[in-house]
Amino acid sequence: MYENIIGYPETTAHLRGLLRRAEFPQALLLAGEPHSGKCTIALETARALTCGAKTAEWGCGCAACEQHRRLEHSHVLHLGSSSYLEEIQGAIAALRREVSTGTRYLFGRSIRKLLNRFHPVMWEGDEKRISAAMPTIEKLQEQLPEIFPDLSAADGSKVKDDDILRKAEALLKSAEALIEKMPNELLNADAIRRMNYWVHVAASKGPKVIILEHVETFNDSQRNLLLKTLEEPPANVYFILTTSRHSAILPTILSRVRVIRLEARPVQQQLKVLERVFRLPAQQITGEHPLRWYFRRCMCENLDALMRAAERWAKHLIGYEGGFEGIPEEDLPVITETTGAAQRNAGVMLLRLIVEALQDIFRKIQLDGAGQAVDIKYLVRFRRVVSEIDQATRSIADFNMNAVQVLESLWFHDGKQ
16 A cells, blocks of 8 residues: 555555544545645555455555556546646656556556546536547547556567557547647536535445545635535545645635645655656756656757746846846747647746746845845735736636737736736
């Protein structure tokens, strides 16, 4: 149980104890920064709660655990927003480096996480919203089983590595097409009502588990509907919530969940994740945040150009070392050269890099000022800009708006607000 979690020995020991003593809370919130392993812990907890052998050992051969390895257990709903393509790109990069049982499961599970957002339970009566995506969903469902390893196959019947890679590349294209066709706001109020109905319908056998990622992005309607179920969850139903911003979670939700905070993994543990899970040798990794570096490199070949642009944007947006000018075309590298999902992903990445560049500017201002308070004008602009970047990110990532137009509207400031 939890043998696949790298790091967090105290956290996993605590969760293991709760499970073994049958004291596991019905609502749990895992809070940690991006790439901290929240989703992996949530999925492993769901496996432990539904294991047919009740032990949830890593090599458990029960039918439930085998279903969990492929993320297709019928008593688990996996919902909420996520960086689907980022994870898929990171997984297929590992598969390209080494075709093995581990990397095949890694890539297959990354595709399954995307498909699980289209669980029939969540779309009953609202099939029109995903009608455009249905052919692609069906294609992925048909292709995916071939990527998972058949552990019972004899050596002579194993699929060749080249065939696995060819099938993986086809899955990647289908996944990109599905992401392009995804409707806005997958988990809307109606979907949460259907989720609430599902949890109240008596399970045939065993517990039900609902994993909700990034609950900090829920709007008022979504939060209110979720609260109704969290107040009095049905027996044998467990909610596992995740967030990258604990401070953004409303007190009304926090009061109804057990909070587990995941501290940032030390660099050495991040390197171990990259070596063991993603098959990337340590000598190929640079930077203070290896996991973040890895996923960004997988998503963007021209990351260095984006980072340089982000620094220029950060200075412009708060009026640091210059005025507020129009947007030069070179400040949208990669983005203007792509379309669709690739453009939106590059746009979201640029916005993330701008926030980091803003933080670097403030550290520099504090150092140059020998510890003196930051000029209030920069502080006001910083708060305004971060709020606008958050909205711009949602516009691109959640509402599929044109990244170039969103970024251009963000750029044009007169500096007076």
